[in-house]
Amino acid sequence: MVIGRLADGLLSGTERLTGAVTGTVSEAFFEPVLRLGVTGLSGAGKTVFITALVHNMMNRARMGQMQAVASDRIAAAYLQPQPDDMLPRFDYETHLAALTAPTPHWPESTRAVSELRLSFRLRPGGMFGALTGARVLHLDIIDYPGEWLLDLALMERSYRAWADDTLARIDHRPAARDYLDRARAIDPDTRHDEPLAQDLAARFTTYLQAARRQGFADVTPGRFLLPGDLAGSPVLTFAPLPASGPSRRGTLLREMERRFEAYKARVVQPFFRDHFARIDRQVVLVDALDAIHHGPQAVEMLGRTMSEVLSAFRPGRNAWLSRLLMGRRVERILFAATKADHLHHTQHARLTALVEALLRQSRDRADFAGACTAAMSIAALRATVEETRRQGADSFDCVRGRLLDGGRQAAFYPGELPDDPARLLAPGRTGGEGWLDGDYRIMRFAPAALSLRPGEGLPHIRLDRAAEFLFGDRLA
Structure with a gap:
């Protein structure tokens, strides 16, 4: 029995090694594959992000900040059967139907690992483009709960x-x-x-x-x-x-x-052995507005969590993970503050500055190096419109949308984020329980009813810039 288990283990290891080598050779010489991990804590918007990303890559009218779109390099983008037969398929069609229904609603949250393959047929470019012809790039999107990543x-x-x-x-x-x-x-x-x-x-x-x-x-x-x-x-x-x-x-x-x-x-x-070790690029979705709403200690813990996430992408810090990845590193990591549509655009730079400050702090804590990292504020699906309201001599930059509770339309002013992110970071480090100079609130908005023209993807904020950072270079 012991010999049988040893034989099974050796056979299984040989199969995995053979499959890995075959896959690597196939990808290198025929149709390359880029594996994009999408994670974030519950409620950060992973399902909406993936659905909106795929829909906008197949309907690219709103993706003008991507160089491959601006230069018309993408001849087609289409879904194919996923390569891993043991993983559930990300249910793109059901989630898209929820967001585009006559009365749209948010789709179900991520509960386990799932995968989706989006393939691109790219027009040739450069001096030798006419000789090489069109090529294909497969983008395998792996969706997994951020809570699992923290377990590293x-x-x-x-x-x-x-x-x-x-x-x-x-x-x-x-x-x-x-x-x-x-x-x-x-x-x-x-x-x-x-x-x-x-x-x-x-x-x-x-x-x-x-x-x-x-x-x-x-x-x-x-x-x-x-x-x-x-x-x-x-x-x-x-x-x-x-x-x-x-x-x-x-x-x-x-x-x-x-x-x-x-x-x-x-x-x-x-x-980590079966899923994490295969990721090339990663986006970590961060609900920074929810942390701000809950106070200084929540913001402090968000920074510490980001450092744990960065540590997960630095194999040298974890001996067992280094052996597992055999020196492989994730090439790019994007920390994206979601729900930017809950703020007026005049405050987006301040939200981005907060995530950048948390990222710098996290890099110091994790002693991190090796991957290209960036911070950005986005809304994968824009659920609000902007308006300015006046009260006496004062004016307030608001957002208006359909409330999740009750469904009525409402304008909302969340409060003004400070110019200096240190004003949001310092209280948590000193044990502060509340904000001394501000009251930051959040409102739960439902998705807006949509009327999309042919070739037009779901409305968003900076989803094209996020995609350009994550995989735009591979579409060139």
Whole structure:
């Protein structure tokens, strides 16, 4: 039996190696493939981003900031069957139907990994274009939850280090009070009891769900929020416990340690091996406006989360990941602040400046190098129009749209972001709980009813610039 398992492992490894080599040779000499990862925490707009990107690349009238569009290099863009038969297909048609219905609505959020292949037929260019003829580039778009990406930080941490850090971070959060009171009332050296472990895991999951709703980005383990078919399994039934001494066999603490290690080995590592290791370019969608709305601590945690994301794309920091990727690095990473249409265009530069400041801060924290990174504010689907309202001698730059709750039209003034992003970053670093000189609000807008002309994609803000950064060079 042992010999059989060894043989199966060797055969599986050989198949993967052969497939990788064959795929690499095929891509290099025939039809190259560029793999674009799309991620972001829940609610950042991944599904809308992918749907709008694909629709606009097939209907390019609104993509004038892309050089390949401006120079008419793209002869056609079309969907093809995805190459990975084991991954669900991104349901582009259903999501597009939701956004373009007579009464449009936001599509369902990302719950697991999915993939879509968009292929480009490119007209020849340059001195030897007539000799080479048209060529094809495949863009494989991989959609995955950002919560899973954050789990990379767990891989080289022990259960005890993770538990101590988690308990310290959440100690002053009201949403964590129920879990903390329960965990601190338990002796971790008590004999393992499965109903008790399940109760702790359920309370901790409830806290993670509340933290996500409150704008906190430090919501790991990520699969606790999106368990899929692992719901209720022992690998998702652990929680951080306060402990000082070594764990003993048969105790609750020892079982929590074992399950934490199993989570890393059975859940986290396979995801990075099977999906993450294949990504060439990456966009990370950031709901910075939601973090600002929830206060300084949420903004501070957003910056820390961005540093964890950057660390994930720097293999040298993680020995096991370096071995897995064999020196391969993601070439370009875009941090895109979504929902720019919730602000008047006069404030877009300030939103971008905030994400750029968070990115600089994150690069310092992660000691990151090796990829080209950029920050941008976008709206993959524009749901509002702008207007200026007057009240006495004052004027206010507003946005107007259809409210998600109730469906009525409303104009909204969210408050004015500061010129200096440090005014939004400093309070969180010093433990501030609220803004001293501003009140930043958000409004939930539904998608607007659309009337699209032939060749016209979904209305957006800077989606063409985002696409140019992410893969425009490969269309040249």
